[in-house]
Amino acid sequence: GAVVSQHPSWVICKSGTSVKIECRSLDFQATTMFWYRQFPKQSLMLMATSNEGSKATYEQGVEKDKFLINHASLTLSTLTVTSAHPEDSSFYICSARGSARDSSYEQYFGPGTRLTVT
Amino acid sequence: SQQGEEDPQALSIQEGENATMNCSYKTSINNLQWYRQNSGRGLVHLILIRSNEREKHSGRLRVTLDTSKKSSSLLITASRAADTASYFCATAGMDSSYKLIFGSGTRLLVRP
Numbered sequence: 001g002a003v004v005s006q007h008p009s010w011v012i013c014k015s016g017t018s019v020k021i022e023c024r025s026l027d028f029q030a031t032t033m034f035w036y037r038q039f040p041k042q043s044l045m046l047m048a049t050s051n052e053g054s055k056a057t058y059e060q061g062v063e064k065d066k067f068l069i070n071h072a073s074l075t076l077s078t079l080t081v082t083s084a085h086p087e088d089s090s091f092y093i094c095s096a097r098g099s100a101r102d103s104s105y106e107q108y109f110g111p112g113t114r115l116t117v118t
Numbered sequence: 119s120q121q122g123e124e125d126p127q128a129l130s131i132q133e134g135e136n137a138t139m140n141c142s143y144k145t146s147i148n149n150l151q152w153y154r155q156n157s158g159r160g161l162v163h164l165i166l167i168r169s170n171e172r173e174k175h176s177g178r179l180r181v182t183l184d185t186s187k188k189s190s191s192l193l194i195t196a197s198r199a200a201d202t203a204s205y206f207c208a209t210a211g212m213d214s215s216y217k218l219i220f221g222s223g224t225r226l227l228v229r230p
Contacts, residue, residue, distance in 0.1 A: 032216060034217070043221060106166060108163070109163075112158070
């Protein structure tokens with residue numbers, strides 16, 4: 001149980017285009033999803049917290065107009081990188097936690113999406 | 119922002135030896151978690167220790183927490199080549215956001 005998928009697993013796009021990454025909880029309802037980015041050989045940096053049905057909360061320094069997050073259902077959150085540039089190339093990872101009644105702090109991570117902007 | 123640092127940054131040991139990784143953090147926490155990441159993959163949850171706990175075991179893993187020093191350690195006993203991965207600590211704050219802030223990570227190499 002508690003499986004999180006991401007699609008696509010990797011994507012290459014041209015500079016200036018937009019890319020959408022999907023994060024799905026496959027066997028549980030995720031009231032909260034988190035988006036991270038990870039540069040090579042570095043740690044995960046939290047970008048934003050996404051709650052179903054409400055606007056995402058972005059961490060300091062993360063441009064909300066560039067990284068659009070939508071959490072339209074209890075099993076799906078999307079991250080859209082708008083007008084991507086080479087410096088946006090990174091590994092993007094999502095995670096999810098269970099229902100609002102679940103006080104567990106454990107997060108379930110997706111396998112990640114590697115974005116390369118040329 | 120990153121909560122804290124882990125040391126060592128990299129660790130290379132022989133199969134069968136024990137591996138110890140340390141994590142320090144800066145603010146009060148609700149709990150601290152350890153995760154493992156194989157190269158280019160997602161994270162796998164290893165163990166969670168609450169702020170009122172001092173030690174926890176899970177199989178070959180032993181985690182300690184010292185809230186007075188704001189530090190934690192992860193011990194992997196009798197290491198195996200398959201333990202080769204990056205290990206991250208992550209802290210959950212006292213608020214209700216459930217956010218995790220990750221440490222800088224330790225890259226562990228277990229030589230067969």
